[in-house]
Each structure stands twice: as structure tokens, then as C-alpha cells.
Amino acid sequence: xxxxxxxxxxxxxxxxxxxxxxxxxxxxxxxxxxxxxxxxxxxxxxxxxxxxxxxxxxxxxxxxxxxxxxxxxxxxxxxxxxxxxxxxxxxxxxxxxxxxxxxxxxxxxxxxxxxxxxxxxxxxxxxxxxxxxxxxxxxxxxxxxxxxxxxxxxxxxxxxxxxxxxxxx
Amino acid sequence: xxxxxxxxxxxxxxxxxxxxxxxxxxxxxxxxxxxxxxxxxxxxxxxxxxxxxxxxxxxxxxxxxxxxxxxxxxxxxxxxxxxxxxxxxxxxxxxxxxxxxxxxxxxxxxxxxxxxxxxxxxxxxxxxxxxxxxxxxxxxxxxxxxxxxxxxxxxxxxxxxxxxxxxxxxxxxxxxxxxxxxxxxxxxxxxxxxxxxxxxxxxxxxxxxxxxxxxxxxxxxxxxxxxxxxxxxxxxxxxxxxxxxxxxxxxxxxxxxxxxxxxxxxxxxxxxxxxxxxxxxxxxxxxxxxxxxxxxxxxxxxxxxxxxxxxxxxxxxxxxxxxxxxxxxxxxxxxxxxxxxxxxxxxxxxxxxxxxxxxxxxxxxxxxxxxxxxxxxxxxxxxxxxxxxxxxxxxxxxxxxxxxxxxxxxxxxxxxxxxxxxxxx
Numbered sequence: 001x002x003x004x005x006x007x008x009x010x011x012x013x014x015x016x017x018x019x020x021x022x023x024x025x026x027x028x029x030x031x032x033x034x035x036x037x038x039x040x041x042x043x044x045x046x047x048x049x050x051x052x053x054x055x056x057x058x059x060x061x062x063x064x065x066x067x068x069x070x071x072x073x074x075x076x077x078x079x080x081x082x083x084x085x086x087x088x089x090x091x092x093x094x095x096x097x098x099x100x101x102x103x104x105x106x107x108x109x110x111x112x113x114x115x116x117x118x119x120x121x122x123x124x125x126x127x128x129x130x131x132x133x134x135x136x137x138x139x140x141x142x143x144x145x146x147x148x149x150x151x152x153x154x155x156x157x158x159x160x161x162x163x164x165x166x167x168x169x
Numbered sequence: 170x171x172x173x174x175x176x177x178x179x180x181x182x183x184x185x186x187x188x189x190x191x192x193x194x195x196x197x198x199x200x201x202x203x204x205x206x207x208x209x210x211x212x213x214x215x216x217x218x219x220x221x222x223x224x225x226x227x228x229x230x231x232x233x234x235x236x237x238x239x240x241x242x243x244x245x246x247x248x249x250x251x252x253x254x255x256x257x258x259x260x261x262x263x264x265x266x267x268x269x270x271x272x273x274x275x276x277x278x279x280x281x282x283x284x285x286x287x288x289x290x291x292x293x294x295x296x297x298x299x300x301x302x303x304x305x306x307x308x309x310x311x312x313x314x315x316x317x318x319x320x321x322x323x324x325x326x327x328x329x330x331x332x333x334x335x336x337x338x339x340x341x342x343x344x345x346x347x348x349x350x351x352x353x354x355x356x357x358x359x360x361x362x363x364x365x366x367x368x369x370x371x372x373x374x375x376x377x378x379x380x381x382x383x384x385x386x387x388x389x390x391x392x393x394x395x396x397x398x399x400x401x402x403x404x405x406x407x408x409x410x411x412x413x414x415x416x417x418x419x420x421x422x423x424x425x426x427x428x429x430x431x432x433x434x435x436x437x438x439x440x441x442x443x444x445x446x447x448x449x450x451x452x453x454x455x456x457x458x459x460x461x462x463x464x465x466x467x468x469x470x471x472x473x474x475x476x477x478x479x480x481x482x483x484x485x486x487x488x489x490x491x492x493x494x495x496x497x498x499x500x501x502x503x504x505x506x507x508x509x510x511x512x513x514x515x516x517x518x519x520x521x522x523x524x525x526x527x528x529x530x531x532x533x534x535x536x537x538x539x540x541x542x543x544x545x546x547x548x549x550x551x552x553x554x555x556x557x558x559x560x561x562x563x564x565x566x567x568x569x570x571x572x573x574x575x576x577x578x579x580x581x582x583x584x585x586x587x588x589x590x591x592x593x594x
Contacts, residue, residue, distance in 0.1 A: 019440050020433045023228065027416075030225055030409035037406070048222070055224050055447070056216075062444020071441050072188035073449055073501050077541050079186040094187035101191040104198050104208065105452075111209035112216070132219075136212060143448070 001156060008149050011142065012068060019061040026054040046124030053123065053132045060139025067098075067146040088158035095151035102144035109137035175199065189501045190445075194452040200459045211455030218451060222405060223328060223335045228443045229408035230320040233415040234276040235439035236432075237386075238285055240425035243272050245383040247289060252379045256371040259361030261297050262307055263354045265290045270315030270350060271390070283312040283547045291552055297367065303360050305554060306562035310353070310570070312544040313536035317346035317529055319393050320408065323503060326446065327528060328404075330453075330507045333521045335404040336397050337588040341522050342529065343394065345577050345584055349530075352569055385418045398590070449504050457508040466512035473513065480517045484527065484578045487514070491531040492538060499532050499543070519581075526584040530577055534570045537563050 033047045066072050079090055113130055121129045183192045197211045218224055237243070250264040257263060269290070273282045287308050294304040316323055319339035328335035360366075380387075392410055396402035402410060416432070419425050426432060460466070477483045487510065494502040507528065514524045536544045539560040549556045577583055 016433075016437060020436050023232070023436045023440060026225070027229065027232070027409070027412055030229060030405075031413040034402075034406045034409045034413075038401075048225075049219075052219050052221070052224050055228055056219060058228055058440055059444050059447030059451070062440035062442070063448040064444070065437060066441045066445040066448070067188075069441060072190060072445050074186050074188050075183055076186055078184050080546075090185050094182060094185055094191075097182055097195075098188050098191035101194045101198070105194055105212070108198070108208035109212045111207060112212035116209050116213055133216060136216065 001153075004149055004152060008068070008146075011064070011145065015061045015064050015142070019058060019065070022054050022057050022061070026051050026058065029054070049124050056132075057135045057139075060135050060142070063139060064142045064146055067143050067150070072098075085158060085161050088154045088161070092151050092154040092158060095147045095154060099144050099147035099151060102140050102147060105140040106137050106144060109140055113137060190449040190452050193449065193456055193505065197452055197456040197459060200456065204459075210458075211452070214455040214458045215451040217454060218447070221329055223325060226320070226325050226335065226405050226408040227322070227329075227446060228440065229412040230275075230325065231322060231443050232436065232439045233320075233408075233412045234322075235435050236415045236419050236426065238272075238276050238281055239431065239435055240419040240423060242383075242386045242419065242423075242425070243268065243286055244289065245379070246271060246386060247286070249376075249379040249383045249387075251369075252372070252375040255369045257358065257361075258368065259354070259357035259359070259366070260368060261294060261366075262299060262303075262357035262361060265294065265307060265311060266314060266350055266353050266357065269311035270318060270346070273311075273313060273315035274318035274321045275389070282315075283308060283544060283551055286311075287548070287551045298364065299360065299366055300364050302558075302562045303364075305548065305552060305559060306564070306566045307353075307357070308552065309537055309544050309548040309559055309563045310566040312547060313533045314350070314353075315346070316533045317342035317349070317526065319343075319397070320404070320411065321529075322446075323499070323529055323532055324525075325404070326450075326500065326503050327507060327525045329450070330457075330504055331511045331521055331525060333525055337522055338525050339394070339397050339404055340590075341526055341584045341588045344587060345526055345530065345573070348576075348583070349533075349570065349573050352573060353566070356565070356569060385422055389415070398587075446500060449501060453504045453508075456505075460509060461512075466509055469509065470513045470516045474516070480519060481579060483514075483517050484519065485575075488527065488531060488574060488578060491528060492535055494535075499535065502532070502535075503528070520585060522588055523581040523584045527574070527578055530570075530574050534567070534574060537567060537570075539563065539567075 029044075029047055029051045033043050033051075036043045063072075074094075079087055082090065113133055113136070117130050117133055119128065119130065123129045123132055179192055179195060183189065194211075198208050201208050201210050247264065247268045250268050251261065254260045254263050254267075269282050269286055272286055276282065276285075290311075291304060291308050294307070295301060299307075315321065319342065324338055324342060325335060327333070328338045389411065392402075392414065393407050396407050396410070397404055420428050420432065426435065473483070477486065491502070491506065494506055510528075511521055511524065515521065536542050539545060540556075545556060545559050545563065548554070549559045554562075
């Protein structure tokens with residue numbers, strides 16, 4: 001349990017820092033484009049493309065945090081009325097399912113990277129396209145790990161909470 | 170048979186609370202493998218998101234909305250509106266309508282309005298002797314008012330998935346949104362008169378003081394709506410300008426947020442919502458391309474057109490369908506349903522922008538439709554009222570909104586008239 005928490009904290013720290021940095025660069029780039037265009041009638045040729053690539057990065061890191069905080073869109077009209085302990089079991093099952101789907105998405109993304117992208121193609125500034133696309137397998141992988149961690153935690157809490165309400169419910 | 174078993178299994182998982190992006194992802198993966206296509210095709214489609222020019226509007230507007238929600242801006246705008254309209258019969262209710270609408274437009278309509286502004290407005294309504302049932306209904310409705318106004322997140326999302334010009338859609342929502350506000354305002358005036366709510370006298374001094382306090386936030390709608398309408402900005406440029414402007418104003422001028430303490434936290438919190446949307450959007454891109462490839466919209470049209478001939482009847486049926494969908498989960502409804510519905514509606518000769526406004530108004534109503542609309546639960550929690558009394562309180566508002574929906578559906582010009590000017594400057 002303790003080891004799991006360490007992994008979770010380490011990953012979350014990295015994602016936290018990355019998301020703030022990448023968002024800042026993205027905002028600065030987009031704002032600079034507007035200023036250049038409005039006041040100087042010019043612009044950075046690769047600015048818009050680069051900003052959109054960064055959106056994908058921010059999106060996957062945000063997806064990791066959404067997983068951690070249980071903020072993915074889901075239907076809760078039924079689970080809303082469950083008792084805490086029953087809800088833990090439901091959570092464990094849906095987390096296992098989500099982790100499994102992510103596993104297959106990671107595999108699909110790796111195929112996409114190795115087969116679907118021309119290794120010599122570049123997005124802009126001579127940066128190879130696959131460098132930016134790396135976020136897809138990495139992102140799905142991070143989300144998968146987070147779902148797996150959450151599943152284990154829910155299971156442990158569900159088993160632990162015999163008569164008393166489990167922690168973190 | 171296998172499809173039936175897998176389908177019901179996924180449905181069960183969805184109802185048990187599994188994340189919808191995983192459900193959609195699973196369907197996409199299964200669909201591609203079943204037809205012998207490598208699942209990497211799903212990722213190819215997902216990665217096409219990079220080609221959407223409006224993509225960047227999602228994180229930037231979301232961030233701007235979260236910054237505003239964290240600041241004292243909603244309070245300042247509420248005070249200003251109070252000073253301007255408080256003297257009218259039903260004045261405070263009208264103030265509530267306009268300030269929540271603006272707040273929702275910027276905060277992305279995720280129900281935060283009721284949580285953030287409810288505690289400020291509801292007690293003032295009760296204190297001014299508005300009937301409790303009216304106040305409760307008004308607050309529940311206000312949670313999604315403003316969804317039709319730019320830069321609300323559902324508009325951006327619709328333009329992305331329906332492949333509709335975002336600048337035009339931004340402008341299209343304004344008139345229907347204003348009609349809705351005026352109708353609700355008239356209802357408020359009527360309630361104010363009947364309930365003999367005492368009025369506050371108008372004071373120039375109050376207007377001046379509150380105006381000065383909110384002077385930095387007032388240009389915001391001008392940047393967004395005026396900028397796009399006047400052809401100065403595209404929607405994506407407006408997103409960058411708004412995000413930067415809001416950040417500078419709330420951190421360095423109003424000093425409501427601290428740069429090192431608050432801003433990183435707000436970035437993280439807003440990007441959680443963005444992440445949830447983008448993951449859903451990404452996997453749905455794969456599924457959608459599969460459905461289009463299999464000509465599902467065309468087949469759907471063949472079936473529907475067999476029974477429904479008139480465009481208006483089609484739209485009414487569509488309205489009922491969307492309303493039920495939206496009651497369950499709003500963002501997912503847009504992402505999943507729109508790509509399939511748009512081609513069908515085109516066959517009926519419905520303008521995609523008109524369809525967008527119908528869809529978004531449906532979202533607005535779906536939020537407050539008993540028994541499952543999200544706002545009902547939020548309201549019940551926030552104001553500590555049983556769900557059943559929220560249901561009862563919301564009914565007159567529900568029917569008002571429904572009547573506007575019918576009008577908007579029947580008269581496409583209401584949505585389209587201003588869009589013809591966009592891009593001509």
C-alpha cells in the first residue's frame with residue numbers, strides 16, 4: 001500500500017509540474033501570436049501548429065489528473081444511491097475495466113507510432129513528428145497506471161471495511 | 170449474438186459508473202478489430218485532433234473561466250447589475266438571471282454557477298421576500314443559463330465535432346440566448362409585482378461605485394462577442410486574448426489571485442476538465458470515423474425518413490431524443506451523438522448552425538429536466554431542499570424554456586440572421 005502511494009505521489013508530482021509548464025508555454029505562444037498579428041501584422045509560422053500539439057500533451061496529463069480525482073465523465077445516477085462500501089466494489093470493477101481498455105489503447109498507440117508515422121516526417125522546426133506523438137502511448141500508459149492504482153486501493157478499502165466505513169470512500 | 174452480449178456488458182459497466190471514455194474506447198477497439206482493421210486506426214483518428222484550428226480554444230477559455238470563478242469578479246458583476254436593475258419590479262431576480270448567465274458562459278456550464286453564485290444570490294432573493302419556490306426554481310434554472318453565449322465550452326465542443334465554423338456559432342447563439350433571458354425576466358417582473366417585493370431606489374452613486382469596481386471585467390464580453398462579430402478576432406484568437414487578459418487583471422490589477430500560490434493550482438484544476446473532455450473526444454473520433462465509414466448516418470436516415478417526412482416533425486422528435494440523452498451526461502452527449510445526427514439532419518435540409526443552437530438549448534434544458542438533470546441535484550444539495558420540492562419549483566421555468574425551444578426550432582432565422590454578417594468585414 002505504501003509503495004503504491006509512493007508511485008502515485010511521484011507520478012502526480014511529475015504531471016503537476018509538467019502541466020503547469022506546458023500550459024504556460026501554450027498560453028504564451030497563443031497570446032504572442034495574437035499580439036504579433038494584431039499589432040505587427042506578422043506571426044510565427046509554426047506557432048499555431050505547435051500550440052495545438054501542446055494541447056494534446058496538456059490533455060493527456062489532465063486526463064491523468066482527472067483519473068486520480070475521479071473526474072472523468074461517467075453516469076452516476078445509479079451509483080449515487082449506493083452505500084459507500086458497495087460503491088467501492090463498483091469502483092474497483094470500473095477501474096479494472098478502464099485500465100484494461102487503456103492497455104489496449106497503449107498497444108494501438110505503439111503500433112501507430114512505429115507503423116503509422118513516417119520516421120522522417122517533421123511537424124515543424126525539423127522536429128520529427130513522432131516526438132510529439134509520443135504523448136499518446138505515454139499518456140494512455142499513465143492513465144492506465146493510475147486506474148490500476150485506484151483499483152487496488154478500492155479493493156483494499158472494500159475488504160478492510162467490515163463493519164466500519166472504509167477510509168477514502 | 171456476441172454483439173448483443175458485449176453491448177449489454179458495456180451498457181452495464183456504463184451504468185455502474187465506468188468512465189465513458191473507456192466505454193467508447195472499448196466500442197471503437199472492438200469495432201475496428203471485428204472488421205479486420207488494425208486498432209492503430211483509432212489512434213490515427215484520435216491524433217487528427219491536432220489538425221483542428223479551434224482545439225486551442227478549449228484549454229484557454231476553460232482556464233479563463235476558472236480564473237474568473239476563483240476571483241471576486243462574479244461578486245463585482247452582481248453588485249453592478251444590482252445597482253443598475255435593482256429598482257425594477259423583479260429587479261433582483263433579473264440581476265440574478267443576467268449575472269449567472271454571464272458567469273456560466275465563461276465558466277463552461279459545468280454546474281459551478283449554482284455552487285459559486287447560489288450562496289450569494291439565493292439568500293438575497295429570500296431576504297427581499299421573493300417566494301421560496303420561485304427563488305429555488307430560478308437558481309436551479311440559472312445553473313445552465315448562458316450556455317448559448319460565447320465562449321461557453323459546449324458551443325466550442327459542438328463546433329469541433331459537427332465541423333461548423335466556430336465564429337458563426339458563437340454569434341448564432343446570442344439572439345436565442347437573449348430571447349430566453351427576456352422571457353425569464355418578464356416572468357420575474359410578474360412574480361415581483363404579484364409577491365409585492367419591495368424595490369430598492371435607484372442611486373447614481375451606487376452605479377458609479379460598482380461600475381468603478383468592475384471596470385476591468387466589463388470589457389470581457391466586448392473582447393469575445395464584439396471582437397468576433399466585428400471581425401477583429403477569430404474565436405481562437407479571442408481565446409488567447411481572453412485568457413491572457415483575465416490572468417493579468419485578476420492577478421496583477423485586482424489581485425484576487427496570487428501568482429505563485431493560486432495560478433498553478435487553477436491551471437491544474439482547469440486542465441482536469443480539459444483532460445476529461447479531450448480523452449473523451451479523442452476516443453470518440455475513432456468510433457465516429459468507423460460509424461461514418463460504415464455509413465451508419467445514411468442507414469439511419471433511410472429508416473427515419475421512412476416514417477418522418479417533415480423537417481419540423483423530425484426536429485421535434487430529435488428534441489425529445491436529445492433531451493433524454495442530455496439528462497444523462499451532457500458533454501458525452503455532444504461528443505457521441507452530434508457526429509451521427511448532423512449528416513441525418515443535413516438530409517432533412519436543417520442548417521448545421523441552426524441544429525447546433527437547438528442542440529445547445531436542449532443541453533440547457535436537459536440540465537434542469539426532472540428527474541435526473543444535474544442542476545436539480547446541485548440545487549437540492551446547495552440549498553438543502555428535498556429533491557421533490559426542487560422538481561416542483563423548476564416546472565414553470567422548464568415549460569418556459571421548452572416553449573422557447575419550440576420557437577427556436579420552428580424559426581431557423583432567429584439563429585441564423587446574425588451569422589450572415591460574420592467574416593464579411
